[in-house]
Amino acid sequence: MSIIVEHLSHVYGDDTTLAVKALDDINLTIPDGQFVGIIGHTGSGKSTLMQHLNGLLKGSSGHILFDGQDIYAKDYQLKDLRRQVGLVFQYPEHQLFEIDVFSDVCFGPKNLGLSKEEIEERATNALKAVGMPKEYYNQSPFDLSGGQKRRVAIAGVLAMNPKVLILDEPTAGLDPQGRQEILDLIKSLQTESKMTILLVSHSMEDVADYVDRIIVMNHGRIAFDGAPKEVFAHYKELEEMGLACPQVTYVMHDLKEKGFDVDVNATTVEEAKNSILRALRRES
């Protein structure tokens, strides 16, 4: 089980004066169970790339192999692909429509044509996974708070039992606590349910603590691809793209410049703290 993207390009508005090359020769391999952060500022092509991965958009050229099979092959069932690759859009709460929370989560599995018991079991599991208490099941989704709506919407995708979960800016518009909760929830999906996770974001700070790998997109191309530490080492180039590294990266580089022997590769506050303490101990 892996996703391989080969020479994928996508052009929007082919026949107008406003033709935009949203993706330009993308090559990627995403192995099973990896937690990948896709970073890029608005218009860098990150959302477009994600929509290709479950076949909602078709590339102008190139191939995508899912589980070794070309998804653009004639006899390939895109419905199967969409079942296995769950996509949570930006502001997913805007897609809620049912009269109560539970039926809305049931919508996905119902479309798969499962039995009633299985649909309900899946919905219950999904709602449990996102931490929605039972008393909300019969409430209208429109009466919930923003953070709760988002959990229900994510549950709606989880109920499809996807093997790969793609989330487009899942923390946009949430307060710091809500953001933390959603990110922790996503991390637990990777560690406990062994899902492959692709998290799209424009904030390095958000993803640095959670992901195994970061892919930086710029002008429809992959600018950097590697472990967070490797990517953040390019902090000057990232800044030119309009992307900020985690604040600790700046602090550590400044300290290094001032003559402290600290590890500039620290990405989390915890790592930075330890490194600074070690440096201070050595000095004294």
Add this chain to the structure above:
Amino acid sequence: MQTGRTMLKDITIGQYYQAQSLLHRIDPRVKIGGTLIYVITLFFYKNFVGYAMAILFLALVIRLSKVPFKFMVRGMKSILFLLMLTVLFNLFLTPGTPVISFWKLHITQEGTTLAVSMVLRLTLLVIGSSLMTLTTTPNNLTDGMEKMLGFLKVFKVPVHDVAMMMSIALRFIPILMEETDKIMKAQMARGADFESGNLFARAKALVPLLVPLFVSAFRRANDLAMAMEARCYRGGEGRTKMKPLKYQTRDYLAYLLLFIFAAGSIWAGRLHLPMLMVGLNN
């Protein structure tokens, strides 16, 4: 594989083509008035000389507009069926001298000329009016209309409010289309199927699309009303414009050209030229 974006991009309401041309810069009132005059003129012709002049005039204006010709043709797709129906009816149901007959059907000389003139008229009509929307931004269009219909205020018609509603409605079309596209994709990612099944199944499949769409439309309307009130909007009374419409020399010249075209082509179009007459009039 049809996706939301490709499904919706064929709709061409209020489609504007961005370009730098004389036609884009001309006052919207000239374009609205001009289109009206042009459309009315088309109905006066009794011979093909008139149509020839109209085609020439339209070609000149298209040239001036710098809009690629294929954008005009795109608008034609929507009337293709109507066009074919008109041709069929005119060809077979016009009484006169038969040219070709088989079984009970007769194609008459009069019918042929009538069918050709109908096709010409409809085509010129659609291309001409789509040229106006292609070269005028929706905002400019409603601005022009508000000014042109200003005299109705005397009869207590709320011209400003209607114009404002129209420009807001036009402004929201692309937003709502994008929103539809997004919700459609989101529901498709949850296994929704908008394309197969019978009519009833398809109508039912629209519920997951329409409910969120309405919810978001109401939310947006609410936000917009709030934002307008926060900036003290209270209708057209005493409201000034940032860019008031003012006629320039080129606008007067355009009116002059239009008038010459209209008068000239109506005069030529109504001459009695036996070989070039349309339909029953000879």
